[in-house]
Amino acid sequence: MAPPPQGASSTALSDVELAARLARGAGEVLVAARHRSLLTGRMLGDVGDAVAQAWIAAVLTTHRPHDAILSEEARDSGARLRSERVWIIDPLDGTREYASGRDDWAVHIALTVDGAPTDCAVSLPATGELFRTDEVSQADEPSGRLVVSRYGLNYDTAWVADRLSLRPYSVGSAGAKAMAVVRGDADAYVHGTGQYEWDNCAPIGVALAAGLHCSRFDGSPVVYNRSRPYVRDFVICRSDIAEEMLSALGDLF
Known part of the structure; x- marks a missing residue:
């Protein structure tokens, strides 16, 4: 696990802890946006994409100001190609599932170093599950x-x-x-x-x-x-x- 760069937030979160908190936090934002079905369908999906992106970007800017970002919901400037550390994120994976009220959607947060994913987290907010690279293992039995x-x-x-x-x-x-x-x-x-x-x-x-x-x-x-x-x-x-x-x-x- 790579150490936080100089100039990062004084909270000094490890990369994997930051990834996990981003995945869980964005998921909580997205679940909240479904509040009492005041928004549905495409409008809910568009709002979910936008608010999750804004929240994740603000947190990364605060805690990893020198890292590059590649996100589905943000313009790709190409500056990331000159960076060893790049966060690759999908603020809302499965917008159609999310907007239609299903549970099988996710939030993806990955730190890559020299092109390889190192510290990552995936949350399934509708079911309350969080998978992070420091706390996972292969299931014992095959499912077929x-x-x-x-x-x-x-x-x-x-x-x-x-x-x-x-x-x-x-x-x-x-x-x-x-x-x-x-x-x-x-x-x-x-x-x-x-x-x-x-x-x-x-x-x-x-x-x-x-x-x-x-x-x-x-x-x-x-x-x-x-x-x-x-x-x-x-x-x-x-x-x-x-x-x-x-x-x-x-x-x-």
């Missing part, structure tokens, strides 16, 4: 399930489910899918249709800390803070099925 989209199997996931004899398990947002694997509700999450870095950086950081296998389909590591912050494909799975998983994906592609 593959997490998939709410809309069901696609070609990639159908292929993997058949090859590894995994049953589909439907979940909403990317963070909720990844945490289903961390929690042990599913054995794998396969995504081959592309995501932005903020969609998977914190989830992959947490999953790696839990001892899960995380990589591109070709087995190479997922590298962050790229000039084009886009990840074409990735897999998160139990370490004991990683070899079989990569073999199946290799045959597919």
Whole structure:
């Protein structure tokens, strides 16, 4: 864990503690914005995105003023490319799930150092769960399930489910899918249709800390803070099925 840079807030929070407090705090803000269903649908989603972004940005500016930030809800200036320490955040992962009253949405907070996620947290605010890189471990028993989209199997996931004899398990947002694997509700999450870095950086950081296998389909590591912050494909799975998983994906592609 990298130490806080000079000039950081006098509270001297560690990076992982700050990530955890950001994930939990933004989640509390988002839950509060749902108050008595005064806002719903697209309006609620837009407000949630905006208020969570503003709160996270203010906290990072206060506590890590010299770090760079890449966020779904903020303009990317490109200055982050000259920084070793970059916070990659998604203030509200799963805006549609959040706005429709579902529970399977998340907040992603990740610190990356030289392109690798180091101190990360993912909160599932509607269920009160918080996953952080210093407090996670791989589930003991396999579930026999593959997490998939709410809309069901696609070609990639159908292929993997058949090859590894995994049953589909439907979940909403990317963070909720990844945490289903961390929690042990599913054995794998396969995504081959592309995501932005903020969609998977914190989830992959947490999953790696839990001892899960995380990589591109070709087995190479997922590298962050790229000039084009886009990840074409990735897999998160139990370490004991990683070899079989990569073999199946290799045959597919």
